[in-house]
Amino acid sequence: MRYTQYLLPTLKENPADAEVISHQLMMRAGMIRKVAAGIYNYMPFGLRSIRKMEQIVREEMDRAGAIECLMPMANPAELWQESGRWEKYGKELLRFKDRKETEFCMGPTHEEVITDIVRNTVKSYRQLPLNLYQIQTKFRDEIRPRFGLMRGREFIMKDAYSFDTDDAGADKAYDRMYQAYRRIFQRCGLKFRAVEADSGAIGGSFSHEFMVLAESGEDAIVSCDACEYAANVEKAELIYRNQLTPVATAELQKVDTPAQKSIEEVAAFLKLKPSQLVKTLIIQTSADEVLAVLLRGDRELNEIKLANLLGVDWALMAEDAVVQKTTGAPTGFAGPIGLNIRVIADREVRGMADFVIGGNAVDVHYTGASLGRDFEVGQFADIRQAVGGDPCPRCDCGKLESWRGIEVGHVFKLGTKYSEAMNATVLDDSGKARTLVMGCYGIGIGRTVAAAIEQNHDENGIIWPLALAPYQVLVSMVNPKDDAVREAAEQLYRQLGELGIEVLLDDRDERPGIKFKDADLIGLPLRLTVGARNLKEGKVELTQRASGEMSLLELGEAATRVRQLVAEALDAD
């Protein structure tokens, strides 16, 4: 492609509304343009990356035995009513009516439609197992779209759905997808972790998230430094081996803590560490219960673990008014003594004694408190957030390290949630109807490209992994008005094209500075610079974007050298 005939609108300055690096760089490199909140045009240069990502996904899905299909964006309400999600999904589901007033939604995911396909076309266990996938534009009317392609409302996703007659088959399908996902993200050249995850609203029995490691990631994950264990902190289990029951040595004592509300304030005021306090959180649940939760002072509650433990949809910190009513004190002074609601303590608290708790009165705390003697706890459970340094729940020697990650893929074992609701069954070998066991597997295409940039950039621009680069090499003619330079660059462009290399020729009549800045910004892995100075010696310059490494090549050898480098990089995957 010739730059002068292309549309590659680069920007010198960052758009004001772009917060994260990948969004800024995708805008500046002319990959995307915003149409509305969370809705983007894929400009030619950006689309090439998207297509490459799709192709990698397609190849690996096919290799894993999945079959491509394409389902509609517009879904009839009927199917969603059948699964019960028409009511449950909430405002994120964009609903509309056709001219006959029939209700539809834009598909945010396609479990209903795929289940409808399979129940209508698959009747016998002999047609199974089956794994169908599509690469499709989804729409989720997010409350707060942000970060460009990282969290759009309209976005391209690969979603696959597996169907089996039994659990064992479903587990195999899950494992195949898990392995395929590993290959996909490896081929993209990304640093990632597959982590155990909470299966969330989509439901199902277990799931893994694929996280691209990046500082700007929205998710916190932990992984063991000794074994394979890795999990989203929302899910990460904590373990207390050989936990000792400590002996109380201190007397319970009421102390004045004037206006000392937060854990940090109270700890500083009493000249103690936050870990010597026990905090009491008043929690409200979707089942309309108010209860108290005890955690070591420096720990965070994991609301998802708590909600799962209680079997409720959500469990959140209660509003101030509820706290006041329940404890008789404003927030900041809650304590377990004298509360007449259910008390659940984090298991870590069982190993504590002589700690500080709130006094359930303004400006009052207790020191020297201990379990059993001063108050009773109804239940001990794992309800806190894991942090770096916690022991690994799987192996004996490991410690957890913490990371930030961008969720680019998610595999779920769904079980029979949808097949049961929508009556998707096949006849087994004894002629009995069996409910299908399903799995679903998503990859955010645009998000993965954004994550790749998030992980591969410097202050000058993008540093494309070869597998996702819109073009593999840039041929830059320093001065197109110099006939020798122009001819040499044209010759390279032709040769590279003939060798099957994806090449962009910068034939613009611009100053070298502009061309080099743009080259760094758009970040193609290789750059051949053709300038009068080196050409006099019959040489051109090859620059590797990632390392900055420069070398001079004979004009005649440059094309084959580039092909060799491209082939090596792609083979390495």
Place this chain on the structure above:
RNA sequence: CGGAGCGUAGCGCAGUCUGGUAGCGCACCUGGUUUGGGACCAGGGUGUCGGAGGUUCGAAUCCUCUCGCUCCGACCA
């Protein structure tokens, strides 16, 4: 949806408090000089000041309503 903020040229912004002919930088167009890391000279075009209503002799500026966008929180590929 709760809280905060912003809408002025293609992009980045000033001007709004204190009403009086709509500005700056970059980009863009023409001519010339320049050509290995975002050049220089000369000339040029560019706006329903987000929209509607109101106050006023006069509104980008004050008032009311509205729409859009961004940021912080809970949800997700």
